[in-house]
Amino acid sequence: MQNENVPADAAPDRDWRIIGLIGTGHFLSHFYMLCLAPLFPIWREEFGVSYAVLGLSVALMSAVTALLQTPVGFLVDRHGARPYLLGGTLIMALSISAMALAPSYWVILGLAVLSGIGNSVIHPADYAILGSSIGEKRMGRAFAMHTFTGNLGFAAAPLVLGMMVQTLGIGWRPTLLALGLLGLPVVAAIMLQSRILKDQARPKKSGAPVGRQVLFSRTMLMFFAFFLLSSMAGVGVQSFLIATLDRLWGTPLAIASLALTGYVVGATSGVLIGGWYADRYSRHFTFVTGLTALSIVLFLAMGLLPLPDVVLPVVALVAGAALGASRTPRDVMVKNAAPPGEIGKVFGFISSGLPLGGAITPVPFGLMLDNGMPWLVLPTVALLLLASLFCAGTARGEALRQARAASPSPLPAE
Incomplete structure (x- = not known):
């Protein structure tokens, strides 16, 4: 199915800028999903909760992400992907940052749910933008880089958390605050470059199935x-x-x-x-x-x-x-x-x-x-x-x- 919005020979420089923007957001999405587990031993001592209860933070974040992806996909198709991508990335970043100020573990659980809500936007919005903005000649590499950057986020989270907290001795609160705030430049970059991110063309009325x-x-x-x-x-x-x-x-x-x-x-x-x-x-x-x-x-x-x-x-x-x-x-x-x-x-x-x-x-x-x-x-x-x-x-x-x-x-x- 040919992309109707973008010519097959669209400018490669523009395509790679789009891939870079979307890939960076996807990296953060996966990074944030794995940045809590390395803190479990510290939280267990500080908040006095079991590992089973600590596991709820990751489980809730993942479950909310999975449950909301499809409803968010409907909203993305109806209203456009860009505002949801900006909002979702911002919610993820601020939720992780706010955990640094949490007075109890139960507040962290609530913020994990909020981060999962933000994360649920990423896949439907990313694929809608890539599918509508990238030239057909580079669509495979665009999808590949999207997957690759997400995998890098998973790989980087334990290493970065371990280095900052264990090796450098930075407390977990300043660490989460700094890592969460890293999302703000990404949101700003997406906002400033949003003119090159195209939304899908609205489907023409036909007998084809919809929704x-x-x-x-x-x-x-x-x-x-x-x-x-x-x-x-x-x-x-x-x-x-x-x-x-x-x-x-x-x-x-x-x-x-x-x-x-x-x-x-x-x-x-x-x-x-x-x-x-x-x-x-x-x-x-x-x-x-x-x-x-x-x-x-x-x-x-x-x-x-x-x-x-x-x-x-x-x-x-x-x-x-x-x-x-x-x-x-x-x-x-x-x-x-x-x-x-x-x-x-x-x-x-x-x-x-x-x-x-x-x-x-x-x-x-x-x-x-x-x-x-x-x-x-x-x-x-x-x-x-x-x-x-x-x-x-x-x-x-x-x-x-x-x-x-x-x-x-x-x-x-x-």
């Missing part, structure tokens, strides 16, 4: 399932790979940790490869299928074969890179399937499958290990990925069918 009809169409439900199952598989690997390798093969902690690091590095850097591919080739589903199949084989190898210690991190790195590279073409497939003017709600709904997958996965995978079934963990990851491919294929086929029905000219099949 809730779009979200509950077979195409979008299958894409939602694709994101959900992919997230469940990824969280299973990130949370339980070390324990699984230890229980299965007695892998030393250092080697198992290196394997997990390899997986995370591969998954993070792989999205950039996927963005490069998505901008140069059109067979996105074929690419996603091939790489996901490769990762399935590699996860099965780690779970069923006693691989040498020197090989294990390399296999995990390649598996992570394959999955990471498949993510950007996946996002472009969703964008192309979204009806004009509906990108905000589509990505708000579909991307809510990511935190939902993270919420569903830990307990059943933990039960496998607790009940002496570590051999089941990685094959389950492989099965989830295989099921996600089925959902992606169904969504892709339905989207092509709808596009052919709406267009008199033949469309290429993958």
Whole structure:
């Protein structure tokens, strides 16, 4: 589906400015979501609450974000993405800063909910702006950088908090105040550069489905399932790979940790490869299928074969890179399937499958290990990925069918 607002050869300098603005906000979004957990030991002593209660801050922030993404997507499509992006980023920044003044942990919980409200804006607004502002020749790289900057935010938060609080000895209150206020220049930059951020064109009246009809169409439900199952598989690997390798093969902690690091590095850097591919080739589903199949084989190898210690991190790195590279073409497939003017709600709904997958996965995978079934963990990851491919294929086929029905000219099949 061609972007009607932006010509295919739009100026690259303008595109990269947009990608930089949106990516910086996405970095902050992910950074703020992980900047509370490193403070749990300090808060436990200062506020006298349990770790279970402390975990509520992260759980509430994530849950509110996931629940509100779809309603916010409707608002973004109706009123435009820019004001919501500005407001959401500002709310996140001020909420984190205000935690520095909190007299009790219960105030921090309330501010975590407020930060989650601000964070719920990011995905629907970001994708609506990128899909409407970036030239088609750079759309894949734009989506790749969006994912990459978010992953960097996750990676940076524990390091920055640890350095400021533990190494430099800065108190947690000045640390949160400073980190929260970092969002204000980002808000100012987005505001000053907002003229280059385009909103979606309003959809023309037609018989095409709109609103809730779009979200509950077979195409979008299958894409939602694709994101959900992919997230469940990824969280299973990130949370339980070390324990699984230890229980299965007695892998030393250092080697198992290196394997997990390899997986995370591969998954993070792989999205950039996927963005490069998505901008140069059109067979996105074929690419996603091939790489996901490769990762399935590699996860099965780690779970069923006693691989040498020197090989294990390399296999995990390649598996992570394959999955990471498949993510950007996946996002472009969703964008192309979204009806004009509906990108905000589509990505708000579909991307809510990511935190939902993270919420569903830990307990059943933990039960496998607790009940002496570590051999089941990685094959389950492989099965989830295989099921996600089925959902992606169904969504892709339905989207092509709808596009052919709406267009008199033949469309290429993958």
